[in-house]
Amino acid sequence: MKLLNEWFDTRYNVRNRHYILDSGLQILHTLNKQSLDSYASIILMAGTYFEKAFNVPNGTAHFLEHTISTPPNKLFKTEKAFTRYSFGGRNTPELVMNASTSFKYCSYWGYCHANREEDLIKVLSQTSFKPLDQFEANVEKQRKVILAELGTDLKPEKNQNLLFRRFALGNGEVYNTNFSILGEKESNIKAITTENLIDFYTNTYTPKNTIIAIQSPNELSPRTIKYIKTIDSSLSKNNNQKAHLFDESINTKVQAGYFHNTESQAITTHLLRFEKIRGPEYDYSYEIVNNFIRWIINFYVNRELRQNKGLIYGSVSYVNSNATWFYDEKAFKVTSDFKNLRKVINSIDDSINFKVEEFLESKDGHRWLENEISNYLFPHTAAFDPDYTDSKATAILRGFELYHFEKARTFVKDLTIDTLRKALAANTFKDSYMLWIDTNLEINKVKAVVEKTKAFQRITKG
Ligand SMILES: [Zn+2]
DSSP states (O other): EEEEEEEEETTTTTTEEHHHHHHHTTEEEOOOOOSSEEEEEEEEEGGGGGGTTTTTTHHHHHHHHHHHHHSSSSSSSSHHHHHHSSSBTBBBBOOOEEEEEEESOOEEEEEEGGGGGGHHHHHHHHSSOOOOGGGGHHHHHHHHHHHHHHHHTTTGOOHHHHHHHHHHHHHOOOOOOOOOOOSSSSHHHHHOOHHHHHHHHHHOOGGGGGGEEEEEEOOOOHEEEEEEEEHHHHHTOOOOOOOOOOOOOOOSOOOEEEOOOOOOOEEEEEEEEOOOOOOOSSSHHHHHHHHHHHHHHHHHIIIIIITOOOEEEEEEEEEOOOOOOOOEEEEEEEEEEGGGGGHHHHHHHHHHHHIIIHHHHHHHHHHHHHHHHHHSSSSSOOOOOTTTTHHHHHHHHHHHHOOHHHHHHHHHHHHOOOOOOOOOOTHHHHHHHHEEEEEOOHHHHHHHHHHHSSHHHHHOOO
């Protein structure tokens, strides 16, 4: 195991070590002395997206995750035996284990009290990669489980992530992606064969496609390293290729998407843009200024529309990287009542175009910037973040340079009103944005209001 990189993260008070094995398998270990827990994941670029590349039915990635993460396997002959091992007792902590498949990744993960960390890695190593000849026993059982999952609340029309992804990538896409994690229809799930599972396994479960992420208060012990090597030798039996990502083209035609959500009480309006991810280098000056712009818009919208006018319940700004490979969704999410919808959309549009710039020039704007810089430079203690290592690990797997708090600080220290003013003038939200609306009302009724707003007519005129 070769140490590639080591750094201390002052923001979280943790030490990171990035290793690589000869096969290309990577490990990111975060030594977090403040944690009582150990978290570990095996993350693979083996999500639903890759199904098309290997010509397997939609749902194969998730189906494979099910068959791999449940006994029988090398270590546990039955589900019961696995439960017995993972349960805690008076002298032993419990192991909590699970697996999940997303559009991009498949991951096997677990956590426990740190004094059982080695057992955690052991279970991950043994149950995650079972020999191919043991797949068969589990296939029909898991097929039933998955059909039941599809039958409950994951039908495509109720699946907001899926519909949003189709909205984002839906037209003009070069590589025709599968959008549904479970499999769009029952017939997809029924069509998956053991051969498909093995095919997908052999082509995507490879060392170069994988990273192991561990966050714990312990140094990696010899036993832990032994299990990491077991994972490596299991994966090394497969075709050691790195995942190939096909070009994506983002929706540029449809300006508004609607999701009928029977559970939502108010209307949630997302104003969003898809922005091509820069990289592989982390562009501090661009990213930081860009963040501050979204923060000031969000601050202003909350102050005006919520505190002063009572038009919205709240606004949050966020970045979502789960929908596509090459674009980040940068967005504001605003909740309001239906009766205020027209005003809300128009006022935000107005804020983005004129009001925020005026605010920035004002005394309050200057104070806001000083305070925001202060919060960045003097952060409060970061609470333990179970996803800390995973999110850094996926960036490493993509070959991206990681964000370093210390480097970011030097840029933040030099931020001026002038820099932000220029960036605001060039703010991409000004040109255009898209709307994604989550509502329990009849979609046509909402659509009629949205399409008549001044804002919508401005952005569709382009
Ligand atoms: Zn499942």
